[in-house]
Amino acid sequence: MTTIMDPTDERVPVTRQLTPRPSAVTGRVALLDISKPRGSVLLDQLEEVLAKQLPGVTLTRYAKPTFSKPAPAALRDEIHQDNDFVIEALAD
C-alpha cells in the first residue's frame, strides 16, 4: 500500500441554501457593474426600464473597482445590508 499526502486545501465546502425567491420585485434593488467595458450600458438601460415599470422600487448603482478581482468585502456588505435584490452586469 502506498500512502500519499493530500495536495489540496482539505476543505469540504458546506452546501448552502439559495435565499427564497420572492414572487415580486419590491423594496431596494442594487445594480452592480463589475467594471468591464459596456456593463454600464446594460445597466443604464435596465435602470431606465425598471424605473418605469417598478416605480416603487429604489434603484442604487454600485461598481466593483475592477472586474478582475472579487468585490471588496465592504462593498459586498454594503450591498447586502442596503438591498433586497441585486442585478449584476457581467461583461462586454
Added chain:
Amino acid sequence: MATLPAYRLENSNGEEIASPDAEQALICFIKEDCPTCKEVMPVLEAFFVRFGSTIPVHIIGQTSQGNTALAQQFNPTFSILDDSALQVSFAADIETVPTMVLTDAGNGQASRLVGFVKEEWQALATKLSVQLDVEAPQLDWPALPDWRPGCGSLSVGPADEPRLRAMAEGSPIRARRIDIGRQDDEVEFMFDQGFSDGLPLVPPTPERVLAMLSGSKRDAQEVLGEMAPNMGEVTIEKVAINAVMAGCKPEYLPVVLAAVEAVLTDDYNIHGVMATTMGASPVIVVNGPIRQRIGMNMGLGALGQGNRANATIGRAVRLVIRNVGGARPGETERSTLGNPMKFTMCFAEWEERNPWSPLHVERGFAEEESVVTVFTMVSGPTLIVDQDSRSASQLAGTLGQGLQAVMGPKAYFATDCLLVVVPEHVDTLMRDNYSKEDLRRRIQEVSARPVRELVADENSATGIKAATAEKMDEASLDQMMTKFRRDEDIHIVVAGSEAGKFSGAFHGWVTGSVGSIPVSRKIEE
C-alpha cells in the same frame, strides 16, 4: 534517556502483545541477519528463563521471516515480537542490534546496552538476579566473546529511515494521509482525484515530502497566504507536496516558495489571472546565484523543454494554484483557448550574457540576491525574427514593430510585455552601446501611431471607437500614441543560445492595479 514508546506487536502466534507496564522490564531488539544477534540468542534464552517469570522480557525482531528463522534455529522458549514495520525500533531510536534496554517504571530507560559487551551483559545479569532475588542466568560466560559490535538497525537503514522519519510522531508534516490500495495504481489514482494538470505526477509519499521540506529551513507549517479562488490555506508543507508531484528536487523548493508568495499578493491577483477567458498564466523568471546552483537553463532552449529545474518549478507553482487554490479548467478557470504555459513557464535570465542590469537589480534587489519575478502573460514566446539588421536602431525598430502586435495591432496603452533578447541580438544592440532605456525608447518610437490610425474602421472594429474619435479635433487625431503606456511596461531580460537572431516576446494581460502587476520576491535559502 527518553522513555521507550508504547507499542502493540504480534508474537509468533499472532497474538498482540502490549509494551510492558511494569516497574522493570527487559526489551531487546535483534535482527536475524546479524551474527552478533545470533550469538546472543542463547544469552537471551537464559535471561528469559531466569527473569521472564518475574519481569516482562520482550525480544523484538525486525523482520518477520527472520524471526521465524531465528525461532527455527534456536528454538527459544520466548516468542519473538514482530517489528517488521520498524516503527517501534525507529521510535525507540535503535541504531544497533542487539540493543538491550532495561526499563524502569513509566518505561524510562534505566540502562541500554548496545552491541554485545560481555562485561556489561554479565553485570546486568548479576544486578537483576540480586534485585529480583532469582538465580543468575545459567550461562557459560567464558565461552562467550568479550565483545561484538552488533549490526546496523534496519530502522536507520537508507531503505527505510526516510519513510519512518516521515511517518513518526513529531514529523513536521501534518497533511491528510491518503492510503492507496495495493490493487490501485497510484498514478491513475492521482488522475482520478483531479490532482493532475494532465500529465503524470510523482506520488507525494511522506518520505518524499519530508525530503522536499529539507530544501528549506522554514517551518513546514508556516502559512504563506490564501490561494484564490477557494482561498485555500497555503502552507510550506502544501507547497512541498505539490513540488514533489511536479517532479522538483528539494533544492528547488525555495524558488517555488518565493514564486508562490509572489503569486499570493494582491498586486499579482491570481484570482483574475486564473479566471480570465484570455488564458493568462504566470511566467516565472529567476535571477541571482541560485540559477547556477540548481542548474537552471538560461541558454539554449531556455524557454523550452528539457531542463528539470525550469520545467518543474513552473509546474509546481501551477499545481499549488490548482490543488490548494482550486483553480481548475471548466470551473473557475475559464480560459477560452488555454495555453501551454499553463503547464509550466519558468526560466532563468542569462545575467552573464547581459550587458545591462539584470532584471532583479533593475527591480531593486542586490546582484548577489536570488530573486524570482512572476509576470502574467497570455501568449508567447512569439519570435521576432531579424537576421538582417546590423545597427541597434534597426534591430530595436524590428523589435518595436513586432511588439506592435501585442494583444492586437490597434491595442494601445493596453498591456505590458516581456521581451527576451537573445545573445546575438544583444551583440547587435551593443555595437551602438544601446542601453535598456534606449531599447525601450526605440520600441516605443517605432510602434507609436497617430491616434487616427488606431480608430475602428472597416478592416477592424478594435481600437478607439468611432464615436469617441468623432469628438476629437484634428490635432488630437494626429497626436502620436505609444504602444505601451509607460516605457517600464516593456520588461527586458536576456536568455537563449549564442546562435540565432530571434528574440521572443511574451504578450501581457490586463496590467496595472485593475489586472496583474509583476511581483518580485527574494528567494530565502
